[in-house]
Amino acid sequence: MKRSIITGTGKFIPHQVKKNSEFGIYVFYSDDQKRIETPSPVIADKFRQITGIEERRYAEPGLTASGMAAEAAKQAIADSGIDPETLDQIIVAHNYGDIDTGNIQSDTVPSLASRVKHQLGIRNPDCVAYDILFGCPGWLQGVIQADLYNKAGAATRSLIIGTETLSRVIDIHDRDSMIFADGAGACIIEFKETPESGSGILGAAAQSDCGPELGFIDFGPSYGPDSDEHHRYIKMKGRKVYEYAISKVPVAMKACMDKSGVAIDQLKKIFIHQANEKMDEVIIRNFYKLYDRQTIPDQVMPMSIQWLGNSSVATIPTLFDLVRKGELPDHELQPGDIIMFASVGAGMNINAVCYRY
Missing domain, CATH: 3.40.47.10 (Thiolase/Chalcone synthase)
Structure with a gap:
């Protein structure tokens, strides 16, 4: 029988570390724009107790979501050992597109998947590149989509990536902003023969x-x-x-x-x-x-x-x-x-x- 198998994975973890203590300098307000009187360091510590987050990673200036996606993709391709020219599709999940440092305007044209294909140097026109918007479950929905394409006979080899620079769309006056971070992860899915008990x-x-x-x-x-x-x-x-x-x-x-x-x-x-x-x-x-x-x-x-x-x-x-x-x-x-x-x-x-x- 044939199944959709993950044959390679990759990731890009930004190097810029943002610790909870760094939020202590911010002034937080509630959604009705009233100042929260609790000291910011106390808010940050309570945040850690609730969420478990002690630090997060932010993308360095000049680094975009599509740039991180391409780096994660390179790892996944190398891990799988495939020729990238044999990919049938590239699916990139995100929510806010590419956002330049210091700018909150989202850039999604051309699609991030098209940009990744370009950065990977893939010239095969039959490798279709497109984005998916599905909130945080976007990467996993891309996996589901790739599996359905495989079962329909429309594809046999896909690259699925999730990438985001949430640090560029956060409100520093909103304490919930401490939860968000940046990064990218990718996988290669291939439709292959496998035993009933196989992967x-x-x-x-x-x-x-x-x-x-x-x-x-x-x-x-x-x-x-x-x-x-x-x-x-x-x-x-x-x-x-x-x-x-x-x-x-x-x-x-x-x-x-x-x-x-x-x-x-x-x-x-x-x-x-x-x-x-x-x-x-x-x-x-x-x-x-x-x-x-x-x-x-x-x-x-x-x-x-x-x-x-x-x-x-x-x-x-x-x-x-x-x-x-x-x-x-x-x-x-x-x-x-x-x-x-x-x-x-x-x-x-x-x-x-x-x-x-």
């Missing part, structure tokens, strides 16, 4: 809730009372996102497992979107409760959020690459391991993929 995508699930959930994560003016009202920044209703995620994501994950025909006790690792450590822990606990499991297996959920923050579409592929290449202590993968990818983000969108490594 590949086993099943997937995706959902979109676009009613009142639509405004949980969006673009809005700064909370600073003296800011330019025409400038827009990423905004998130943290409590709403939390309540939505802990109830909806576990159900979608179970739907994915059920489609895949895999028993919960076979699951070795869950690569979940790194948005909030406490939220992710509750999601996983609620997921296992759906199977009447009251305890979570040790080391089932690798985490990188403590030092990388929330880089949106880049969090899962970056985390997966770290574990695949033995760069995350106490976590490793063995051939045959059943793993799951799961994400949630603006839309609100949710998806999950069950995969045999």
